[in-house]
Amino acid sequence: MARTTGSDGEKTEAALREAAVSLMARHGYEAVSMRQLAAEVGVQAAALYRYFPTKEDLLFTLMREHMEGLIGAWEETRPLMAGPAERLEAFVGNHIRFHVARRHSTHVSNMELRSLSRENLTHILRLRTSYEKELRQILRDGVETGAFLVDDTGLTAMAIIQMVTGVIVWFRPDERLSVDEVTETYLSMTLRLVGAETKNIKNSREKRDVHAFDEFRAG
Amino acid sequence: MARTTGSDGEKTEAALREAAVSLMARHGYEAVSMRQLAAEVGVQAAALYRYFPTKEDLLFTLMREHMEGLIGAWEETRPLMAGPAERLEAFVGNHIRFHVARRHSTHVSNMELRSLSRENLTHILRLRTSYEKELRQILRDGVETGAFLVDDTGLTAMAIIQMVTGVIVWFRPDERLSVDEVTETYLSMTLRLVGAETKNIKNSREKRDVHAFDEFRAG
Known part of the structure; x- marks a missing residue:
């Protein structure tokens, strides 16, 4: 299949992808027709088939690029010379940021x-x-160094991925919390989940001890 | 709308619901037609409209009964005179059992x-x-009694629900783990996530201490 090159072609292709993701997230893949998609972007159906010969080619391209983008983002941000807790924080942070910025694409990829x-x-x-x-390796390294306490690395990896992907189900950036605040809370939940001693836990326990000490001095 | 009563009518209605959930889980709500559904069950489209005047009535009924069933199952199993950790275990156990037994219905309800x-x-x-x-109340009670350490009860409730609902994405009961084993692992992850000291953590730490002691005696 010949692909239209140059800036107009690229713009059309990008517009088609964006419209496809949005339509499929709202109506489901099967309910969206190529004709409807072409109309949405304002091109002839024949032009659409030059970019994507079948509707499934289009879906596959969207899902492949979603996963390649996620893996690429992780490869760019992962700390190589770091302990398991720091690597886990980087993984969860990258996962949340990537998905919150791509709600529709995540929806289509998961469904x-x-x-x-x-x-x-x-x-x-x-x-x-x-x-x-990548996540399972971080968990195994954490178990080996004694930083984490995990019963089953496979199940724990799935649990963490489901938990953090779930942010996009309810999170809207204009609500009471920012992406950074939500990420921070999910990081500390993840660290607790893998049995790591988190700063937050330590802080809370220290605060509690301070209260106990104050009461002792007052008494 | 008149509803056909008696055992044949009930059987037809049950067959229609089951077929609808299965078709919608596979193809998406919008892509399934009432005609297709009637054909699947072997009734006339006109008969189908006696039970469900519109396709959206059918979807709403399925989703309402899913949620009412989940709430009903929780009301039957929740321990009333128990501490937060025990109530949390009951909540997670009920949630996993209910959803694993209703994969298609969960899929449709979430999508x-x-x-x-x-x-x-x-x-x-x-x-x-x-x-x-119900879950947020358990978390708040746990924080108040000092049993849990939770930064944000709303976010933590969402995280737990997403994490445990996610079991149905990958879990097949004929694989290496039974529902009970999976539930057990998710229970201990949940307890760790809320900062509760779990039996598993204690056991592992005790085992570690035993090793340390053995080495000490051997040395």
Whole structure:
């Protein structure tokens, strides 16, 4: 398939992707037609097929780029010379920031695995597995160094990913908390979940001790 | 609308619900037609409209009964005279058992809020809020008695619900773990997440101390 190059072609392709993600997130992949998508962007259906020969090509491209983007963002931010707790914080922080900025794309990626062909599904699942392996490795390193206490690294990795991806279900940046505040709270929950002693826990316990001491002096 | 009563009518209605949940989980609400649903169950489309005047009535009924079922299951199992940790374990156990047994229905309930009318959406969100309040109350009680250490009860409640609902994304009962084993692991993750001292943590720390002691005696 010939691909239109140059800035107009690129703009059209970007507009098509954006419209596709938005339509699919609102109506579901099966309910969105190529005709409807072309109309949304204001191109002929024939032009759309030049970029994406089938609707599934389009879905696969969206889901592949979502996962490649997530893995790329992690590769750029991951600290290499750091302990497990610091690496876990970086992983969770990157995961939340990436997904909060891509609500529709996350929605489509999580929901429409059912709509991929077996071959494309295998490709996406391999990307997911390689991403999850990064987290499992951090958890295993934490268990080995005694920094974490984890019963099952596989289950714990899934639990953390589900928990932090879930932020996009309810979080709206204009509400009472900023992305940074939400991330901070999720970081300390994650650290507690893996049995790491967090600064917050230490702070709270220290505060409690101070109160106890004050009462002792007053008494 | 007249509703067919008696055992045949009830059987048809149950078959329609089951088929609707399964079709919607696989294809998405918008992509499933009433005609397709009637054909799946082997009734005339006209008969289907006697039970559910519109497709959205059907979706609303499925989502309302899902939430009422979840709240009902919790009301039956919740321990009234128990501490926060025990109540939290009961809540998480009930939540996992209920959702693992209703994968399709959970999928539809989580995905298709977008397809409800404003009035029906408000009704479903009220049911969700009343369910989540139960968890927030447990967390608050735990903080008050000093059993839990939680930074933000609202965020923590959402995190726990997302984490444990996520079990249905990957869990298949015929794999390496049983529902009970998975539940057990999620219970101890949840207790750690809220800063409760769990038996598992204590056991592991005791085991570690035993090793240290053995080494001491050997040395």
